[in-house]
Amino acid sequence: MTDGITLPGADPDLLYSEDENALRAAVRSLLADRSDPATVLAGLESDVAYDTGLWHALATEIGTAGLLVPEKLGGAGASAREAAVVLEETGRSVAPVPYLTSAVLAVTALLGCDHDRADVAVPLTALAEGRTVGVLAVPLPTAPGGLTAPASVRADASGALTGRVTSVADAAGAELLLVPAEGPDGPALYAVAAAADGVRVDTVTPLDLTRPLGHVTLDGARGRLLAGGDRARAAVDRALLTGAGLLASEQLGVAEWCLTETVRHTAERTQFGRPVGSFQALKHRMAALWLEVASARAAARNAADALATGSPDAPVAVAVAQAYCAPVAVRAAEECVQLHGGIGMTWEHPAHLFLKRAKSDELALGSPGRHRDALAGLVGIPAP
Template structure:
């Protein structure tokens, strides 16, 4: 597919901001000057009325620089959860402006399956909801202004807002391998909460948000893998060994060619998922699972090749290779491992582990 002129201009604008602000200070110009947090928010809530393809463009660029900004956690996870719930009108404008950031506390015991939710929500005689449980891998959770929490009620999994300064809530920053993606643990001990959306509808909301988040993360992985390849190719043309640039050796050419194929194949998978999301395709879950699996593995391989082909400099702290390798490892497990996504894809298609249909015809 080809991006529109507006989408190409968006890419150029985001890249220019990230070139000037290669750290967390990029968030203010990205939101105030370009409006990245508002891209996928309807105009009625102060957004730009865009969709998944615009998010794809931004995420690719953020992946190229490993920018430590709260876009995935706030503009994708939290914002899309509010939109899917149909009950985020009072919270969305600030998130769209970027004056507030949001976090979605969801995963428990390393699982992103809504069915694994064990955090309890109980409603008292006075009508007040109170939550008890622990959430892990909460993106930008330690500093978020808006905290959304998935918890289980008698009606099923539901979505709640918990005041970040309320009693019974503790947020602990986590020391992750990839320090450019801040994560936190959220501990709730009878924390007062407000129901978002319909009681028991949280499972549907989270499954939809999960598909959109996997689609966005796949775009980030493509951008990061592409940057790894660019840097490695440039080094291979400059590094001289035995009187020749190492890129002129056939073995190195083959490895770079294989990396290129991986990047382009991953790009196709990510764009396929973004297009499905933009069109509201009913098969989005399948596209998202394919994209997350393929892009995770492609990024991991290309980041590894970046270290290998840089030789000694590739394993030093002075070079950026280790940062991309850590991001590749972390993003591969975030929102579910490649193996987990393949398993859910197989289940959705009605296939057994050996790839055959599970029905009687396959037997």
């Protein structure tokens, strides 16, 4: 540490700063007021892609959409650490907003392009100000480094794109699609207006209704070339790496809510004249889960710090975080459902929202097994 700044290669600082805690308080207050379980459940019955009012308040009024964007482009000039705090809180409330897809994945992909160019800077500023929702048009399960094969979309010399991308998160509510494609000169990244001719988004029913999926079909849609060759590939890979690393913070938020809610419920629910949480078997289960959540926090914070400081060990930190945090979130959600008894199985109780988000997140941006395989290669311990 030097003057409060963590330098690349220095020991990571996993504690929350005053600014991060202030940001958390603002986001948590908003979500408690606008994204309580009853509101989220009611929204699932509608056909809207996401809660536009909540997104406007979170992205614009609090300014979270531009956390990763430099100040000269209308952003806050913050880092992955601050974005991780926001994702912890959206995970705690399973908020139906496109924060991960727009403010993290799409923004990071654009930052990997030449943002001194107007055709990159303009959409980046629009994303930072919350005026536009963008998505990186890759299948949600795509892991960092997972786009090594030729893209499923082809671009001709005039920038007309043809192809199909399945299971794109938040595609139905996006105004801007960032599409990796195989261009005349190799890999390329194009910007396509979602409302343009030749673009069709077919919604599908996902497991997690708070993060809708869509299949994107392009039939001669006009795209603007943002980057080509190695730069395009690097921009997409960096976006996927950042997204996977910060997804661990969302998974941490899911696990924390499940643990807190389970402890509260078992302290209030009585059986045989005693709170069920006082039974030794349940105490052991919740204590074990608390240890896992505490370890998940360390892994998620380490990944966020490594991304924020540009650490060369960021791929290792991200692989560790995803390999560990994804199963912890699922286990916490399963315990939440089971230890609530019969009420935990009902639609009216929000436990199922967290279980579905945890299971969906477990597959998003690479499964735990995929990240363990990547980690083995990164640290030089190949599988037998």
